[in-house]
Amino acid sequence: MIKIEKRNDVPMALYFFTPFIAIILTILGGGIIFYILGFNPIEALKFYFITPISNLYGFSELLLKATPLCLIAIGLSFCFKSNNWNIGAEGQLTFGAIVGGGVALLFYNQEGFYILPLVILAGAIGGMIFALIPAILKTYFNTNEILVSLMLVYVSKLLLDYLVVGPWSNPEGFNFPETRQFSDSSRMPLLFEGLRIHAGIFLALAAVMLSWFILYKTYLGFQIKVSGLSLKTAKYAGFKGKTMILVVFMISGACAGLAGVGEITGPIGQLHRMISPDYGFTAIIVAFLGRLNPFGIIFASLVVALTYLGAETAQIFLQIPKYTGQVFQGMILFFLLASDYLLFFKVKILNLKKNELRH
Amino acid sequence: MATDLRISNISKIYPGCIANDNVSLQFKSGKIYALLGENGAGKSTLVKILSGVISPDNGEVFLNEKNLKLSSPLDAKKNKIGMVFQHFNLFETLSVFENLSIDANEDNKSLRVRINEIFKKYNFSIDLDVPVLNLSAGQKQKVEIIRCLLRSPKVLIMDEPTSVLTEQETEELFISLKKFCDEGILIIYITHKLKEVLSLCDEVAVMRKGKVVSVSQTQNERVETLANKMVGQKLAKIKKKINISKNKDEIFKVKHLNFYSDDPFETNLVNLNFSVKKGECLGIAGISGNGQNELFQILSGEIITPNTSIIFRNKEIAKLNPKQRREYLMAFSPEDRISQAAVPELKIYENVALNNFKSSNFFEKGLVNERKIKDHSKKILSDFSVNTDNVELKSQFLSGGNLQKLILGRELITAPELLICYNPTWGLDVGAINYIHETLIKINDQEKSTILISTDTEELLKLSDRIAVIYKGKLSKIMPSEEVTPEKLGVLMGGGSID
Numbered sequence: 031m032i033k034i035e036k037r038n039d040v041p042m043a044l045y046f047f048t049p050f051i052a053i054i055l056t057i058l059g060g061g062i063i064f065y066i067l068g069f070n071p072i073e074a075l076k077f078y079f080i081t082p083i084s085n086l087y088g089f090s091e092l093l094l095k096a097t098p099l100c101l102i103a104i105g106l107s108f109c110f111k112s113n114n115w116n117i118g119a120e121g122q123l124t125f126g127a128i129v130g131g132g133v134a135l136l137f138y139n140q141e142g143f144y145i146l147p148l149v150i151l152a153g154a155i156g157g158m159i160f161a162l163i164p165a166i167l168k169t170y171f172n173t174n175e176i177l178v179s180l181m182l183v184y185v186s187k188l189l190l191d192y193l194v195v196g197p198w199s200n201p202e203g204f205n206f207p208e209t210r211q212f213s214d215s216s217r218m219p220l221l222f223e224g225l226r227i228h229a230g231i232f233l234a235l236a237a238v239m240l241s242w243f244i245l246y247k248t249y250l251g252f253q254i255k256v257s258g259l260s261l262k263t264a265k266y267a268g269f270k271g272k273t274m275i276l277v278v279f280m281i282s283g284a285c286a287g288l289a290g291v292g293e294i295t296g297p298i299g300q301l302h303r304m305i306s307p308d309y310g311f312t313a314i315i316v317a318f319l320g321r322l323n324p325f326g327i328i329f330a331s332l333v334v335a336l337t338y339l340g341a342e343t344a345q346i347f348l349q350i351p352k353y354t355g356q357v358f359q360g361m362i363l364f365f366l367l368a369s370d371y372l373l374f375f376k377v378k379i380l381n382l383k384k385n386e387l388r389h
Numbered sequence: 390m391a392t393d394l395r396i397s398n399i400s401k402i403y404p405g406c407i408a409n410d411n412v413s414l415q416f417k418s419g420k421i422y423a424l425l426g427e428n429g430a431g432k433s434t435l436v437k438i439l440s441g442v443i444s445p446d447n448g449e450v451f452l453n454e455k456n457l458k459l460s461s462p463l464d465a466k467k468n469k470i471g472m473v474f475q476h477f478n479l480f481e482t483l484s485v486f487e488n489l490s491i492d493a494n495e496d497n498k499s500l501r502v503r504i505n506e507i508f509k510k511y512n513f514s515i516d517l518d519v520p521v522l523n524l525s526a527g528q529k530q531k532v533e534i535i536r537c538l539l540r541s542p543k544v545l546i547m548d549e550p551t552s553v554l555t556e557q558e559t560e561e562l563f564i565s566l567k568k569f570c571d572e573g574i575l576i577i578y579i580t581h582k583l584k585e586v587l588s589l590c591d592e593v594a595v596m597r598k599g600k601v602v603s604v605s606q607t608q609n610e611r612v613e614t615l616a617n618k619m620v621g622q623k624l625a626k627i628k629k630k631i632n633i634s635k636n637k638d639e640i641f642k643v644k645h646l647n648f649y650s651d652d653p654f655e656t657n658l659v660n661l662n663f664s665v666k667k668g669e670c671l672g673i674a675g676i677s678g679n680g681q682n683e684l685f686q687i688l689s690g691e692i693i694t695p696n697t698s699i700i701f702r703n704k705e706i707a708k709l710n711p712k713q714r715r716e717y718l719m720a721f722s723p724e725d726r727i728s729q730a731a732v733p734e735l736k737i738y739e740n741v742a743l744n745n746f747k748s749s750n751f752f753e754k755g756l757v758n759e760r761k762i763k764d765h766s767k768k769i770l771s772d773f774s775v776n777t778d779n780v781e782l783k784s785q786f787l788s789g790g791n792l793q794k795l796i797l798g799r800e801l802i803t804a805p806e807l808l809i810c811y812n813p814t815w816g817l818d819v820g821a822i823n824y825i826h827e828t829l830i831k832i833n834d835q836e837k838s839t840i841l842i843s844t845d846t847e848e849l850l851k852l853s854d855r856i857a858v859i860y861k862g863k864l865s866k867i868m869p870s871e872e873v874t875p876e877k878l879g880v881l882m883g884g885g886s887i888d
Contacts, residue, residue, distance in 0.1 A: 249752035252742065255735075262729040265691050266721070267743040268712025 033378045040373055046326070048373055049319050052365035053333060059361050069348060077347050078340035088339065090225035094297060095335035098123070098289035098306070100234040100327055102313035104241045105285025107322040108278040111245070112254040113261060116279060118164065118179030119286040120310025122157040124186040126287020127294045128193065129156025131301040134216035134294070135198060135209055145215040150291055157287020158280045160186060165279035169272040183310070194301050208302035218296040230292035237285060242324040254278065286310060307338065315363045334359060392418035392453060392543040392575045399448035401434050408434035409445065410599040418543070418575040421566060423586040423607070425619055426596035427818035432579050435596070436546055440472040441465040452543065471537030475549040477529045481522040485515055485532055493539060500539075507538050511565055526676060527558030534565070544575045551585060555676060556846070556879025563589050583612045595619055616819060640838055641665040641807050644698040648683050656680035658687070658862045665807065668836040670829070672853030672870065674878050677844045680862040682724070685811045685842055689721040690714045702806060715746050720800035722810035726789070730796045733785030737777075737795065738766040740784050744799045765802070773798030774824070790821025797828060808832060811842040826852060846878050860884050
């Protein structure tokens with residue numbers, strides 16, 4: 031018989047170390063999969079994890095992919111830390127991109143320094159409003175935020191589909207499902223000539239700093255922490271539970287909206303159907319891999335961004351589908367949860383004699 | 390046939406703590422034995438060893454000179470050792486009979502016959518076909534006892550059996566236990582309560598820090614001698630203070646408190662009206678589950694009920710949340726100190742910051758003032774003699790007594806006009822209980838008021854100026870405590886009426 035017991039004292043150092051164990055196990059697991067598929071595992075892993083970042087362009091691509099992941103995960107950490115399960119960041123990203131993109135399209139034939147800030151602000155507000163829907167339904171109608179936020183992802187994606195095919199489609203675009211190109215004033219400034227990395231990365235870094243400050247140095251952060259550990263205590267202490275739910279969802283939605291607007295004003299430059307390779311969902315993995323800690327999230331977003339890049343390189347050099355990226359992301363989450371389980375619980379195997387089992 | 394149970398040199402070591410240190414005891418049928426000790430004295434470990442839940446590192450158990458191998462609860466059952474735990478192991482939604490038939494190896498017909506025989510023999514009467522959730526605590530305990538009796542046990546171990554019972558139910562239990570004893574069942578009775586040892590048991594073994602410190606005949610003992618053996622130090626006896634609060638102002642007044650819940654596990658409250666005077670302690674007695682939880686949460690502001698009027702220091706506060714009520718100088722100490730009053734994963738100073746009253750300046754302009762919180766926490770730790778001065782310690786490492794001192798300290802350091810506490814000494818050892826009681830008395834001496842919701846009648850009689858009983862969500866009339874006896878309380882707590 032197997033018995034599972036909670037460990038009383040889990041060392042903090044180990045708590046921050048297990049994500050590394052999960053990453054190592056993921057790489058090993060990936061090697062095994064490549065081996066089974068008939069590739070030389072070492073070579074395949076090299077294509078996956080080293081080749082993509084072996085030159086400056088690759089490194090810039092890594093940061094480009096890490097930026098939205100980091101932004102969204104930072105926002106999600108507010109929700110997850112306070113026991114609010116916002117699963118719909120992908121929808122908030124999409125809606126943020128729609129609102130921000132809408133503003134950018136208004137100015138498609140104009141130039142001006144004020145346009146980009148307006149677009150960014152619109153994106154953040156869009157994400158915020160979209161996140162408020164599950165939050166308000168939760169606080170006032172007791173709905174489950176997991177279901178509502180998740181289902182709203184499809185609502186926003188279908189809305190985007192409708193807009194780019196219908197009313198917002200480019201009149202000179204030969205009926206391709208995409209909008210006009212944004213004007214240069216609506217585009218994120220590039221950091222280096224010839225590389226795609228853009229100023230959005232500063233938004234992500236600012237979000238990291240700001241979230242660290244809010245979570246660890248303010249009363250709001252304290253309330254989030256207590257509510258996450260014990261809702262009973264939060265109630266007893268008299269925290270305004272409803273307000274807090276609204277606030278964390280707004281922060282989370284704004285971050286996702288920023289990520290969305292960063293994508294369309296950065297590398298994409300217009301609205302079309304595929305503005306995000308599920309960054310909003312993958313960021314959930316990033317948030318947990320980073321232990322909901324702002325600086326941990328930076329690290330985690332780089333690791334997970336690499337799985338996106340690796341998948342693309344592997345597709346080119348090894349002719350395997352780029353969806354292996356999702357396999358790796360899944361493995362990271364799996365190994366992280368498994369090592370957490372062993373971290374927080376110990377498994378004991380008890381010897382029972384046969385006749386006792388029969389009894 | 391006589392039963393002889395011998396425990397020989399039992400040791401059980403946990404990391405950092407010796408739970409049982411070379412414990413040897415001998416029990417013979419025909420007597421009722423008490424096993425007495427504070428929390429953490431090693432009683433529970435010993436009982437778990439006897440019931441096969443854990444295995445000792447060393448030592449043996451003999452039943453009638455047969456060496457028992459107790460490696461699972463089934464071994465204990467097979468060897469006719471029965472156990473009634475403090476918390477019932479019953480399926481609430483199943484009927485009494487279904488609960489009893491779950492682990493019986495016989496058909497329902499003969500089981501019913503045997504149960505009815507037991508009913509007749511011991512004068513029990515419980516409807517076998519009602520769901521267990523409809524039973525009172527005393528009846529549930531009887532179901533547990535019947536479950537043991539069905540296996541015709543040689544040894545019956547009772548773990549803190551009276552903590553949920555009324556005085557009447559306790560008396561009934563004692564009568565039954567004496568009957569079992571006369572029939573040759575060896576009874577081991579585990580308790581904190583000294584008076585029960587004296588009135589029920591023939592012999593008493595006292596444990597302290599894992600060791601047996603004394604075995605004696607109860608007729609040679611008094612409450613004080615037993616308490617001293619248990620705690621290991623002379624206890625200063627707290628004297629009951631004299632009621633001096635007549636004709637004082639009422640500072641707290643509740644009118645038309647009604648609460649209706651859809652949740653079948655919550656109790657509805659029906660039209661409660663009471664008031665508290667300055668410097669007074671109002672005791673609210675009752676068996677747990679009669680609405681105390683709901684009452685506490687309404688008084689603290691965790692639940693807001695419509696149409697209720699709560700006046701505190703001439704202000705209507707019924708619509709305020711706990712934080713706002715604290716601003717008016719109320720303080721709250723809930724029953725669940727581990728997962729409500731404090732968060733085990735938080736450090737001591739973070740737990741202190743939970744009581745963020747206005748003048749504390751813990752959070753100035755929304756920012757954490759860590760130094761202020763820490764200084765404040767240090768003061769609480771020393772003023773309320775918590776046995777650490779490390780405010781960075783996570784509160785899960787505090788013992789129950791120290792955690793309760795920390796919580797009371799946190800609530801009291803604001804000098805509140807009214808403290809509402811619910812079972813403040815639940816599960817604590819005698820030393821900590823005394824400290825908490827002294828503290829509560831001190832509050833009243835300083836002309837501050839308390840509402841003490843408690844399931845411990847002794848505590849209520851010791852501390853309260855007036856006492857009311859809550860039963861099924863209704864409050865009895867409020868009586869001056871000098872007119873109240875434990876028996877009277879017991880009657881009211883069990884739903885009876887006096888006069």
